[in-house]
Amino acid sequence: MKKNLMKINTPIQILFTLFLISQLCFAQVDVVYKDLVWSDEFNINGAINAFNWHHQTQLIAGTSWANGEEQHYTNQLANSFVNSGNLNIVAKKEPFFDQGVTKQYTSARLNSKYAFKYGRVDIRAKIPKDAGTWPALWMLGKNVNEDGGFFDSQFGNTSWPACGEIDILEHGITRSKPDNYIQSAMHTPSSSGNTSDIGGVVVGDNIAENYHIYSMNWSPNQISFLLDGVVFYTYNPSNKNASTWPFDKEQYILLNIAMGGVAGTIPSNFTQATMVIDYVRVYQNTTTDTQKPTNFTALVGQITGSTVALLLNAYDDSGNVTYNVTYGANGATSTFSPSGVQNSFVISGLSPNTDYTFSVSASDASGNTFVNNPIVLKARTTVILDCAGSDTQASQGSFSLGYKYAFETLGTSVKFTFEMLDTDKSGVSNAYLFTQSPFSETSMGSPVSGKVFTKTIDGFLYGSTISYACKFAYSGGSSVTKYISYVVGSSCNLGIETISDFPQTYYPNPVENKLNLILNDDQNQIRVTDILGRTLFEKDVKGSYSIDMSDYKSGMYFLKIKNSQGIQESKIIKK
Known part of the structure; x- marks a missing residue:
């Protein structure tokens, strides 16, 4: 009924x-x-x-x-x-x-x-x-x-x-x-x-x-x-x-x-x-679509040394929105997203420590465009903190030509990349990250190309030392690289930077407004990062300098000073 x-x-x-x-x-x-x-x-x-x-x-x-x-x-x-x-x-x-x-x-x-x-x-x-x-x-x-x-x-x-x-x-x-x-x-x-x-x-x-x-x-x-x-x-x-x-x-x-x-x-x-x-x-769809996208917003999201994420959102009665992004002299790309759903669109292949201007427009499938196109966004890529190298040493099995490895810090995450160079091993379809103490094994999934595998792992403490190896699985066996140590947040070609034997002077700590520096060299690189590893301030300075921290939120920060005498890293408390 x-x-x-x-x-x-x-x-x-x-x-x-x-x-x-x-x-x-x-x-x-x-x-x-x-x-x-x-x-x-x-x-x-x-x-x-x-x-x-x-x-x-x-x-x-x-x-x-x-x-x-x-x-x-x-x-x-x-x-x-x-x-x-x-x-x-x-x-x-x-x-x-x-x-x-x-x-x-x-x-x-x-x-x-x-x-x-x-x-x-x-x-x-x-x-x-x-x-x-x-x-x-x-x-x-x-x-x-x-x-x-x-x-x-x-x-x-x-x-x-x-x-x-x-x-x-x-x-x-x-x-x-x-x-x-x-x-x-x-x-x-x-x-x-x-x-x-x-x-x-x-x-x-x-x-x-x-x-x-x-x-x-x-x-x-x-x-x-x-x-x-x-x-x-x-x-x-x-x-x-x-x-x-x-x-x-x-x-x-x-x-x-x-x-x-x-x-x-x-x-x-x-x-x-x-x-x-x-x-x-x-x-x-038999009727002509004349409605333009509305409520278009565009924000800058996570930034790394080679990528900028753009957070894009708009509404359209067709149910979908296309975003067109242009930047630099030749950069142009687009992404498609459902109406009303924020799209984290990552622009990759950028140069580190470089200023970029992104022009973003929103349109629908019928060519109707947002009334106030484009939205202009500015972002500066960070300094890439990575370490890379190659080796032939194995902790299990053996390598003929060896392997390449790279570690890259992305905030509190680390991106691991391993590539097998051996040509006498076929069917390299899987790789696994090993940690030694306590032992754990994490799949890196399928190769991104050839015999190259990548995996990003979250939750590392900035400045901590980690140790990882990679197991390559291939037809008839497997080989494991040596365990490689890496300091999260370092750029060191897989070696910890030399610690300075001559402490620099900084005061006051805790600091309320200005942090004063008296340094041991006339040419110094200084960087302030937060507990997530994000760079908040970076500059080349002379022997005496003051950092204005009055607008910083209360909490712990890290000061890194690098000059001809080595590296000094210190914790700074902001009141």
Whole structure:
């Protein structure tokens, strides 16, 4: 009864559902499609709407279908009908003679008579899980050359998979997966059949007994698959051509249940299985987008010796914002972000201890720009505090050519980089950071390139000494570097800087306003850092100098003095 009431208020329901889903999609897809352009709500009991759907019954592979399936698709009312606001597709165990062959199962395969390019498809359905069944919600290129398809006689000039196939949902061909696992897949000339372009998710409750919304969001840039408004897989090949991206032409929707074949053996006690579909809806953007992004903010975030993070945020009714950043003479880059979600966009490859000016603009997919573009930001990169070297010594195993290593301090974090130089070891696919006392092992993940591995670890105390080794795992064995000591925050080519034997004078400590320095050299480098290792002041000074600390917050700071006589590091307390 509740279902019928919901159907009576279909226009309101559609608008409300669209609103909810569009809000969820804002943070997940690249283009939010908002205008309902085609749908079937299945409100009239009886046969399917012949204006919307075509029964595809002609066998396409001699006396069979493409995957060794065991059913006849029919136009019988028993295999596809509308009842109480739902489309029912029913696979049944019954002998059926057609096209010169008798098969023991019947089902239905429906083609939409509507084809489109770019947009979103929402299908609310219950999906059968019976062994031997293969229910599918999917799409094919309108140009597919497939006998019996609705568009074949007029547009079928392209073979599969060159036409492109988008599987919104499949169940039954992944029996090794957990219960309620659904799969989406892409079939193209670059990967088809047992394709590698797949994504899947385990649904939180019984898909045969509960409705869920299975969606596909298709833009010129990518195709995303959603379960109840949440993306679980996105197809976005970096090189889009006829082999990887035949998705620049219209496609149509198919709904069916296949039997057997790649879905496995059909149990002898099988009688029938039903896929229940509440609605099928297609959305595109048919109205011109004229709204500009609003509430655009841009701030400078974390700074290192080679990077500056820009914290960007803006709102747009399309659901997404593109930020364009220019800096220096030739620097230009852009980033894409969901509306209302702060994007920490890191500009890398910068020079240390250098001033940069960033010009940031915000726009949407329709080219509408923020009214006060651009926002200009200034930042100065820090001095890179790193140590690097190479060696052949091993603590376990052995090295032929050796390895390179580097340590870089980033605030309270240290970035570790190790590269194996040996050419006689292949399959170097993993590396692990070792600490000695107490022993621990941390994976560095996959190589960033060749045999180079990096890992950033947080929570180090500035000025503390740490010791790490790297284990390289390769085909047939492993080798571990020597343990290498590093002073967090130092720039020392893997050696601790010489400590000065001639203390410099500084006063008062604790300090309230000015810290006075009397130094042992006429040329001195001084630096003040906070407890997070951030450089607050840095300058080359003469033998006598005063640092104004009146605006510093109360707490502990570190003063580093470097001159020809060595290094002196001291703790300064600000009242």
